[in-house]
Structures are given as structure tokens and as C-alpha cells.
Amino acid sequence: MAKLSSQLNLYIYEEIRKVLDYTMKDIISDISKLKDETKQLNVIIEEKVKNVTMELTENLRTPTVTFTARDLKFDSNLIGKTLIFPNLIVNFDDGYDNTTGVFTAPYSGMYLLTVQLCPEMNDSIHAFIKVGNGKILADLNFRNNVGEHGPCVSSNGVDFLTKGDKAWVFCTHANSNGDVIYIGGHGNSFSGTLIHR
Known part of the structure; x- marks a missing residue:
């Protein structure tokens, strides 16, 4: 066992x-x-x-979005019109349309927009940079009592634009319907840059 x-x-x-x-x-x-x-x-x-x-x-x-367009398509009968700068210097991302004078934001973000104009001697110009639905971003108001071909003056502003928002330069006043802008020196310009997205 x-x-x-x-x-x-x-x-x-x-x-x-x-x-x-x-x-x-x-x-x-x-x-x-x-x-x-x-x-x-x-x-x-x-x-x-x-x-x-x-x-x-x-x-x-932040993508590269920048444009600079200069000269003016018309330098008389400007009152109540969008100013068109036909000669493109740079247009990264194709936001600026040089046939209409309108910039369309390709991305949402903070944009710096600048306009420079050169009134003829004894002439005045009052123009705005408008954005979105017509909000005034910058105000340029100047009478040239200084010299025959200048000085040129500028105004700028920074604002948040949503993708697809428009920006343009609009003339509210000029002292005559005749030639009020000196265009010989290529000083007239509209430019913009996306500075932060």
C-alpha cells in the first residue's frame, strides 16, 4: 500500500x-x-x-500672403470710387485683383493694410481703406501745399479678416473732378500682409 x-x-x-x-x-x-x-x-x-x-x-x-500694387488706373473723377492699382509688384497667394482694386483674404488672420497716395500741388484727397462690410480700417486725408510732385502720404491699419473678407481703397472726396493725383513717380500704392494667423 x-x-x-x-x-x-x-x-x-x-x-x-x-x-x-x-x-x-x-x-x-x-x-x-x-x-x-x-x-x-x-x-x-x-x-x-x-x-x-x-x-x-x-x-x-502663418502662410505667406502679401501684395503690393502701385500706380492708379484713373487719377481723375475719383470721388465715390474704388481706387484701382493695376501694376502688381508682388501678389503671393493671389489675393489682390488688379482689375477691381479689391483684395480678398485667402486665410483668416490679422492683416496689415497700407495705402499711399500722391496728390498734385494744391489738390486734396480723402480716401479710406475699407474692409469686410465697409468698416473703415484706415483714413487718408491730405491737401498738398508743399510741392509740385508730392509729398506722398500714407495711412495703414491692422484688422482681423475672415477668409473671403474684402479690402479696398475708397475715395470719399477730392477737391475737383480733374487730375488730382500725381502718377509720374509710381508713389501711389496699396499693399497688405498677413501678419498672424
Whole structure:
């Protein structure tokens, strides 16, 4: 009986050892698979983080939007008209239309807009930079009592424009319907720059 009991104990011990061996092998195999899956998951996560970071960086970067147009299409009969500056010096992102005199914001952001005009001797001009629905951004009001061809004067302003908002130079007053702007020196200009998005 003692011999049988000893053999039974040995058998039970062997069976338990076999079960433990199989269980350990399964656990080790599962851990190995888990490590491989974790590595793959880390690679996927790193790639996603890299892509999102690049996208956020691109969205935060202020794109280059700038224009300068000079001279005037017309230098008489300006009252009540949008001033058109036909000669483009620079027009990054094609926001300024030199046939209408209107700038259209290609992105939402803070824009700096500037107008410069050169009234003839003894002539005066009053013009606004208007934005959006007609809000006055800058006011240029000057009478030339100084010299035959100048000085040129400028006015500027900064405002937030939503993508698609318009900006233009509008003449509210000139002292005559005749030639009031000196156009020989190319000093008349309208320009703008996106300074922050």
C-alpha cells in the first residue's frame, strides 16, 4: 500500500509538472506575442503622433500672403470710387485683383493694410481703406501745399479678416473732378500682409 501511495504521489506530481510546463509555455508564448503586438502598436502610435504633430505645425504656421500694387488706373473723377492699382509688384497667394482694386483674404488672420497716395500741388484727397462690410480700417486725408510732385502720404491699419473678407481703397472726396493725383513717380500704392494667423 505504501508503494502504491508513493507511485500515486509520483504520478500526481508528474501530471502537475506537465500541466505547469504547458501553462508556463503558454504564458511565455502569450508574453512574446504581447511584446510583438506592443512593438507594432508603438510603431503605429509613433507614426500617428508624428502625422498629427506635422499637421498641427502646418496649421499653426502663418502662410505667406502679401501684395503690393502701385500706380492708379484713373487719377481723375475719383470721388465715390474704388481706387484701382493695376501694376502688381508682388501678389503671393493671389489675393489682390488688379482689375477691381479689391483684395480678398485667402486665410483668416490679422492683416496689415497700407495705402499711399500722391496728390498734385494744391489738390486734396480723402480716401479710406475699407474692409469686410465697409468698416473703415484706415483714413487718408491730405491737401498738398508743399510741392509740385508730392509729398506722398500714407495711412495703414491692422484688422482681423475672415477668409473671403474684402479690402479696398475708397475715395470719399477730392477737391475737383480733374487730375488730382500725381502718377509720374509710381508713389501711389496699396499693399497688405498677413501678419498672424
